[in-house]
Amino acid sequence: MELYIHIPFCKRKCDYCDFLSFGGREYYSQNYLNALCRDLKRYGGHTVSTIYIGGGTPSVMPLGFYDKLFECIRENFLILPDAEISIEVNPGTLTPAKAVEYKRVGINRISFGLQSAIDEELQALGRIHNYTDFLKSYESARKAGIQNISIDLMAGIPGQTEESLKSSLSKVCMLHPEHLSVYMLIIENGTPFSDLYKEHPEAFPDEEMVSKMYEMTIDFLAKKGYEQYEISNFARNGYSCRHNIGYWKRVPYLGIGLGASSLIDDTRYRVTSDWDDYLKELSYESEEKLSMKDIKNEAVMLGLRMKEGISYSALAEEFGEGFAGYTIARLGKYAEEGYMEHDYDRFFFTTKGFLVSNTILAELME
Numbered sequence: 001m002e003l004y005i006h007i008p009f010c011k012r013k014c015d016y017c018d019f020l021s022f023g024g025r026e027y028y029s030q031n032y033l034n035a036l037c038r039d040l041k042r043y044g045g046h047t048v049s050t051i052y053i054g055g056g057t058p059s060v061m062p063l064g065f066y067d068k069l070f071e072c073i074r075e076n077f078l079i080l081p082d083a084e085i086s087i088e089v090n091p092g093t094l095t096p097a098k099a100v101e102y103k104r105v106g107i108n109r110i111s112f113g114l115q116s117a118i119d120e121e122l123q124a125l126g127r128i129h130n131y132t133d134f135l136k137s138y139e140s141a142r143k144a145g146i147q148n149i150s151i152d153l154m155a156g157i158p159g160q161t162e163e164s165l166k167s168s169l170s171k172v173c174m175l176h177p178e179h180l181s182v183y184m185l186i187i188e189n190g191t192p193f194s195d196l197y198k199e200h201p202e203a204f205p206d207e208e209m210v211s212k213m214y215e216m217t218i219d220f221l222a223k224k225g226y227e228q229y230e231i232s233n234f235a236r237n238g239y240s241c242r243h244n245i246g247y248w249k250r251v252p253y254l255g256i257g258l259g260a261s262s263l264i265d266d267t268r269y270r271v272t273s274d275w276d277d278y279l280k281e282l283s284y285e286s287e288e289k290l291s292m293k294d295i296k297n298e299a300v301m302l303g304l305r306m307k308e309g310i311s312y313s314a315l316a317e318e319f320g321e322g323f324a325g326y327t328i329a330r331l332g333k334y335a336e337e338g339y340m341e342h343d344y345d346r347f348f349f350t351t352k353g354f355l356v357s358n359t360i361l362a363e364l365m366e
């Protein structure tokens, strides 16, 4: 089983963000820790192969928070000796002392939300850090002994060009991180960016430009030794994110914390997103047993996100030859149109296909 822990705290909200997170609530950190420990105890008893602490900004939590949190985790779960244990970190909030704490509690992978190595682009996103802050934080993580580091970048930032993205990629590659994620900016309703986009769409790179950025990124990173293993994820050999691969392969996971979801025995559980309810009492707000149709759809949709795609034999083994044959036959038309490729047993997206994967996956849903 995999374990996810949600930390919904941020210093302040970024202009494009619609994640479940809140700025300026640090004074609740002890109450939140108590609630997490309460739920770790309640849902404990499992062996975990990966742990992912995501947010929000997990690195805003005060020193000592993760000492206590990991004490609670270890009291209630068995962590496999080779477990991948990741934390998301924002550059402006990681101090050398926090990096040492992370290493001490067993965290062995840090994912930095850098987004861009160009300060003007960071300002456009409403981020609290600049590139120099990031360099300091990166150094703190390495000095603390973290040997597996991922850096997030973004394509589609207002004012960004193909050249400036290339410059960001080039700067971060010089640091030799083990892993990179490059996400395309999504303009979410209700964020300051959606208002900006309505008034000034010209401030954003257009769709054609973002497609070019994406193609350039794949090319650039391949030359630097980073293999694409999912739509937005690239890794040096052996450093793909095991936790996320688990999601795409439908490994059971337990989500702890505000708004977290879990998948256990093909049942999806969701924790309440109401802050007061969560701190007061609990816990799982909804429970939905997935139908066989949902499970098949998920297997196809999540499998195709990965560069390795889906295979006839794996689908046949899990769902029978009828479903496997039917699915593969439907993918044939996308291969003819250049959106997919296939080898003997396997269908997977091309770069052109990844660019429109949302539309194709929606078409494939039944």
Ligand code: SF4
Pocket (backbone or CB within 6 Å): 009, 010, 011, 012, 013, 014, 017, 018, 019, 021, 055, 056, 057, 090, 113
């Ligand atoms: S730091 Fe991340 S989670 Fe927090 S507001 Fe910014 S984008 Fe959202």
